Amino acid sequence: MTVDERTAAALPATLAKGDPGRNPGMPLDLSMFDGHAVNRQATERRASTLGGRRSVKKAHQAAWLVNAIRLVDLTTLSGDDTAGKVRRLCAKARRPLAAHIVEGLGIADLGLTVGAVCVYPTMVPHAVEALDGSGIPVASVATGFPAGLMPLDLRLREIEWAVARGAHEIDIVITREHVLRQDWRALHDEVRQMREACGEAHMKAILATGDLQTLRNVYSASMVAMQAGADFIKTSTGKEGVNATLPVSLVMIRALRDYGLVTGHRIGFKPAGGMKQAKEALAWQVMMREELGRPWLEPDLFRFGASSMLGDIERQLEHHVTGRYAASHRHAAS
Numbered sequence: 178m179t180v181d182e183r184t185a186a187a188l189p190a191t192l193a194k195g196d197p198g199r200n201p202g203m204p205l206d207l208s209m210f211d212g213h214a215v216n217r218q219a220t221e222r223r224a225s226t227l228g229g230r231r232s233v234k235k236a237h238q239a240a241w242l243v244n245a246i247r248l249v250d251l252t253t254l255s256g257d258d259t260a261g262k263v264r265r266l267c268a269k270a271r272r273p274l275a276a277h278i279v280e281g282l283g284i285a286d287l288g289l290t291v292g293a294v295c296v297y298p299t300m301v302p303h304a305v306e307a308l309d310g311s312g313i314p315v316a317s318v319a320t321g322f323p324a325g326l327m328p329l330d331l332r333l334r335e336i337e338w339a340v341a342r343g344a345h346e347i348d349i350v351i352t353r354e355h356v357l358r359q360d361w362r363a364l365h366d367e368v369r370q371m372r373e374a375c376g377e378a379h380m381k382a383i384l385a386t387g388d389l390q391t392l393r394n395v396y397s398a399s400m401v402a403m404q405a406g407a408d409f410i411k412t413s414t415g416k417e418g419v420n421a422t423l424p425v426s427l428v429m430i431r432a433l434r435d436y437g438l439v440t441g442h443r444i445g446f447k448p449a450g451g452m453k454q455a456k457e458a459l460a461w462q463v464m465m466r467e468e469l470g471r472p473w474l475e476p477d478l479f480r481f482g483a484s485s486m487l488g489d490i491e492r493q494l495e496h497h498v499t500g501r502y503a504a505s506h507r508h509a510a511s
């Protein structure tokens with residue numbers, strides 16, 4: 178039995194087959210996570226088997242890295258972001274690889290772009306303009322990113338502001354205190370209202386797992402965010418002390434699989450923060466394929482949130498094509 182067959186056998190028919198449409202959410206249901214124990218040792222053991230490069234045969238590595246580019250939310254979330262910086266990022270999003278690498282790989286017909294460009298709200302108009310006609314969605318962080326410590330009505334207004342200026346996707350942050358106090362009702366209520374404020378824009382719920390103290394909290398918060406209508410669950414803002422890790426990601430994708438088993442809805446997953454190397458792109462893709470199957474290697478169900486990982490992917494692909502590494506300063510920084 179191949180990995181894909183094993184995965185497909187583990188998935189409910191509704192998840193393995195067609196697309197049942199956008200997750201509408203559901204009322205808070207504690208029974209879907211209350212008492213759910215997460216074995217940290219077993220989780221870490223499983224995560225350590227997802228070794229990246231070694232799990233992907235050499236000849237296929239280039240194909241996996243090209244696929245990773247399709248999944249990148251190319252991100253800039255810095256205090257010194259400007260219209261010019263965002264325009265340069267968008268140009269990179271449209272043409273993520275240098276022409277000689279595209280030619281060397283023989284993928285000119287692919288029309289390769291990144292999955293989305295992710296920016297602060299005030300940068301949305303610049304990104305929308307720069308990406309016009311490209312089909313690349315603009316994602317905006319909102320709701321008082323990164324800490325979320327603003328009155329809820331202002332956080333909701335921020336979502337509406339970004340959507341009104343053309344954001345196709347909104348990356349919200351949850352109130353960590355609701356999780357730390359196990360106030361699942363409050364968490365469900367706030368995320369539900371955020372989902373309503375998003376309207377047609379897809380909502381990624383950032384859990385900030387580095388702040389949540391236990392894997393059990395990560396599982397519960399994942400489940401509540403999905404019950405409140407999240408289209409994606411996302412690990413981190415990139416600003417916590419610990420950002421995306423494989424064990425935390427494993428807990429989240431087991432939660433989204435369990436949610437799918439009950440509801441039939443496919444939820445997307447976005448690890449984010451601190452991912453800089455091509456080998457990480459391989460490890461996470463292996464995990465997604467083994468745990469959930471090929472649909473979770475497509476941009477509608479999986480994204481990498483990263484500001485600098487694309488640079489290393491390009492470097493590795495250049496090596497694949499030319500047999501040597503170009504100096505880092507020859508590649509774009511993001």
Ligand SMILES: O=C[C@H](O)COP(=O)(O)O
Nearest residue numbers: 415449450451482483484
């Ligand atoms: O959502 C994306 C993250 O903020 C990017 O974090 P990074 O700059 O560590 O790659």
